[in-house]
Structure formats: structure tokens, C-alpha cells
Amino acid sequence: MTHSEGHDSAPSPTTLPLFPLHTVALPGVHLPLHIFEPRYRQLTVDLVTEVVPDRSFGVVAITNPSVGEVERTEHVHATGCAVTLREARRLPDGRFDIIGTGHRRFRLLDIDTASAPYLCGTVEWVDDEPLPDGADEAAARLSDICRAAHRRYCTVAWESDGWRSPPGDLGYDALAYRLASDCILPLPDRQELLEERHPLRRLRLTYRLLAREAAFVSELSAVPAPHHDVDEALSRPSLN
Incomplete structure (x- = not known):
């Protein structure tokens, strides 16, 4: 199970x-x-x-x-x-x-x-490893910083209506994955994210990746496939 x-x-x-x-x-x-x-x-x-x-x-x-x-x-x-x-x-x-x-x-x-x-x-x-007592404030700050980096990345990578911010109530333990999924990342970076078991370290890693990818996209005009295209596909009829 x-x-x-x-x-x-x-x-x-x-x-x-x-x-x-x-x-x-x-x-x-x-x-x-x-x-x-x-x-x-x-x-x-x-x-x-x-x-x-x-x-x-x-x-x-x-x-x-x-x-x-x-x-x-x-x-x-x-x-x-x-x-x-x-x-x-x-x-x-x-x-x-x-x-x-x-x-x-x-x-x-x-x-x-x-x-x-x-x-x-x-x-x-x-x-994940459990957060120590009193870490919620740090997690909230890091979440805000990562969301801001995500907005900067999407602003240079996509058209103005081609991206969506994750829901505001998404937990900080899952936020890093959702933000990083909007980037075209090399396999080693995605694997590192998957293997990181500390939520705050994972958010810090996500921030670094978003900042790096924003710089790459600005120079190369490399645009990822919008994540919401998959969300829309999920609403169509299926075998289920």
C-alpha cells in the first residue's frame, strides 16, 4: 500500500x-x-x-x-x-x-x-526529516523568497498569461517541487531536489536553481512548456 x-x-x-x-x-x-x-x-x-x-x-x-x-x-x-x-x-x-x-x-x-x-x-x-521546533517562521520566509524567485523566472520565461503561481496554502514541504517543476532542469538538479530530505535546504536549493535558470532564459530565450497545459489535459475525458 x-x-x-x-x-x-x-x-x-x-x-x-x-x-x-x-x-x-x-x-x-x-x-x-x-x-x-x-x-x-x-x-x-x-x-x-x-x-x-x-x-x-x-x-x-x-x-x-x-x-x-x-x-x-x-x-x-x-x-x-x-x-x-x-x-x-x-x-x-x-x-x-x-x-x-x-x-x-x-x-x-x-x-x-x-x-x-x-x-x-x-x-x-x-x-522528510522533521523540522526543529520554532522553524516555521524561517520556512515561511524561505517560501516567500522562493515564490518571488519563481515569479521572476516565469516573467522572463513565459508570456504574461502563460504561468500560474502555486496555491497560497501549499505546504512548504511540497512547495519546492512545484516551483522547480516550472523550470527545464538538468536531470542531476532534479535528482538532487528529490533526494534532499530537509524542507528548508530543499527550498534554498530551489531558490538557487530558479535564479540560475532565470539568468539562462534571459540570455538564451529558452522557454519551457507551460505546466498548466498538463492541468488542462487532466480535465479531458479518459479511460478512467
Whole structure:
């Protein structure tokens, strides 16, 4: 059984279907995928029909672009993110376009290549370190600073109506992921965000990344795909 980010750690390891990718899934962030490989088409069918409990699968980032076939734990980063299937659209040729949402981090302990048509992993859940007493004020200040950096980034990266600020009541533990998801970040940066278990350090890292990316975008005019396009896609009819 899966849990949302921030719950008490599971008492023992659990098993998740694995989807190795050349990207990093983040908690609370939508992940659109185009499914074409036969074994992951089967995984999608198993998710839609809830053969897989909770429609949940694990995304792990491949460590090296030269890896052709993931078979061992050293082929992927040890920390991944469980993703819940939100929408699935079957295409005429049997491929799928899906959208999932990251919901909880895990540490990959082992990979099983034989029990299912797709990879499965033995994982243990990884949650944030608790903040010390009296840290809420610092967290609130950092949240405000990061939101301001996000606005500056989006102002130079997007058209005036092409972005949205995260909800004001979004918790500081999840805020860093949402703000960072609006940037086109190299895989190592996204992986570092995923692995950072201290909410305040994660906010500081997000601020540095937003400031850096704003400078890059100003010079290169590199514009990311608006995150709200995925939100709108979620409102369309699906197989669910």
C-alpha cells in the first residue's frame, strides 16, 4: 500500500512496478508520458484495470544515457518517486498517452526482472526529516523568497498569461517541487531536489536553481512548456 509524502514510513519494504526514465518524477508534480514499448503498454493496462494496487508505479532515473537495458540497481538512481496514474488515453495503434502525479519518494533496494512483463522493484519509503521546533517562521520566509524567485523566472520565461503561481496554502514541504517543476532542469538538479530530505535546504536549493535558470532564459530565450497545459489535459475525458 502506498502513502502520500509526509506520512510515517512504511514498517517494511514493499513492491512497485518500475518505469526507468531519463528524467526525475517529483512529489506533487504531474508527469506526462508517451507509452510505446510493449512491456510498458502492459503496465499501463494493469494500472488502468487496477491489477496494480492504487494505480501506482515507481519512476527511477537512469544514471547513464548509455545504459540500454536496466537490469541492476546500479543502472538507476537509488532514490525514486512513486507515481499515481491519473489519466490514460489509448491511441489507435495500441500506444498510450498517460499523465501521472508523483506522490512519495522511495529508496530502491532491489530490481526483479522476472516476475512480471515489466520491471518491479523492492522499495522502502523515504520521508522528510522533521523540522526543529520554532522553524516555521524561517520556512515561511524561505517560501516567500522562493515564490518571488519563481515569479521572476516565469516573467522572463513565459508570456504574461502563460504561468500560474502555486496555491497560497501549499505546504512548504511540497512547495519546492512545484516551483522547480516550472523550470527545464538538468536531470542531476532534479535528482538532487528529490533526494534532499530537509524542507528548508530543499527550498534554498530551489531558490538557487530558479535564479540560475532565470539568468539562462534571459540570455538564451529558452522557454519551457507551460505546466498548466498538463492541468488542462487532466480535465479531458479518459479511460478512467
